[in-house]
Amino acid sequence: MSTPLAAAADIRAGVILVIDDETQIRRALSTALAPVCKRVAEASTGADGIARAASEAPDLIILDLGLPDMTGVDVCKEIRRWSSTPILVLSARHAEQEKVQLLQAGADDYVTKPFSLAELVARVQAQLRRARASRQTATTPFVYDGLTIDLVHREVRRDGAPIRLTRTEWQLLQTFLSHTGRTLTHQQIFDAVWAKSFGNPQQYLRVHLTNLRRKIEREPAAPRMIITEPGVGYRFVIPHE
Numbered sequence: 001m002s003t004p005l006a007a008a009a010d011i012r013a014g015v016i017l018v019i020d021d022e023t024q025i026r027r028a029l030s031t032a033l034a035p036v037c038k039r040v041a042e043a044s045t046g047a048d049g050i051a052r053a054a055s056e057a058p059d060l061i062i063l064d065l066g067l068p069d070m071t072g073v074d075v076c077k078e079i080r081r082w083s084s085t086p087i088l089v090l091s092a093r094h095a096e097q098e099k100v101q102l103l104q105a106g107a108d109d110y111v112t113k114p115f116s117l118a119e120l121v122a123r124v125q126a127q128l129r130r131a132r133a134s135r136q137t138a139t140t141p142f143v144y145d146g147l148t149i150d151l152v153h154r155e156v157r158r159d160g161a162p163i164r165l166t167r168t169e170w171q172l173l174q175t176f177l178s179h180t181g182r183t184l185t186h187q188q189i190f191d192a193v194w195a196k197s198f199g200n201p202q203q204y205l206r207v208h209l210t211n212l213r214r215k216i217e218r219e220p221a222a223p224r225m226i227i228t229e230p231g232v233g234y235r236f237v238i239p240h241e
Helices: 023-036 046-056 072-080 096-104 117-134 167-177 186-194 201-216
Strands: 013-019 037-043 060-064 087-091 109-112 142-144 147-150 155-158 183-185 226-229 233-236
Touching: 013 023, 013 046, 023 037, 023 117, 037 046, 046 060, 046 072, 060 072, 060 117, 072 087, 072 096, 087 096, 087 117, 096 109, 096 183, 096 186, 109 117, 155 201, 167 186, 167 201, 167 233, 183 186, 186 201, 186 233, 201 226
Parallel strands: 013 037, 013 060, 060 087, 087 109
Antiparallel strands: 142 147, 147 155, 183 233, 226 233
16 A cells, blocks of 8 residues: 555545454554544454444445455445445455445445555545435536536536437436446446346447447546446546545
8 A cells, every 4th residue: 555645635524434354454544534534443353343333323434355254245235234324345456256246235436455545535535425415405417627417407518519318328327427436337337227128238338338428528538537447337436536
């Protein structure tokens, strides 16, 4: 892990829970997260993490997969039975299938080891913003770099000029905007947009997302909003985050 860049937090949480069996990592995360929360709670096992998630009522949970007593998937599933708190997973570099399982089990995002603490803090802030926004009534249009997306009136404009989207592109865009900052697996997006249709979700998504990027991104070959998470899925971000 690299030393985090100094950055002022624009949103401050109450408690962030770190579930990790390595003392050194817990200490490093506690230091890095100090600017974005009032207190960091720690747990070294899955069982203790579940108990602390219930007693501490954290605003966000950071969950490591390599726990000594139970799998990260089981921890995530148990917490999701009674809590919607954002869960950010720390995963191994080559565990793509495990990442997918965690996201399907209810995790909101993941950071791959070895990771930059600055990146992790940025992901934490994005999740805290998303959680705050989800508690509000989001009826105002999304505006960024000359792009305006108004889901209420089903309008997309670039520098005032209307952009026409297909029905599928609208459903994709609505799915992404309702999960801003969250990594969605191919299957989760496929289920949200195509429901019970049959086919290869990656093949469907690749075609439609290419078309959607051409319409809403300034530089479709270097997208800043619809980000590819290799082997896992996609994430919609607000670029200034």
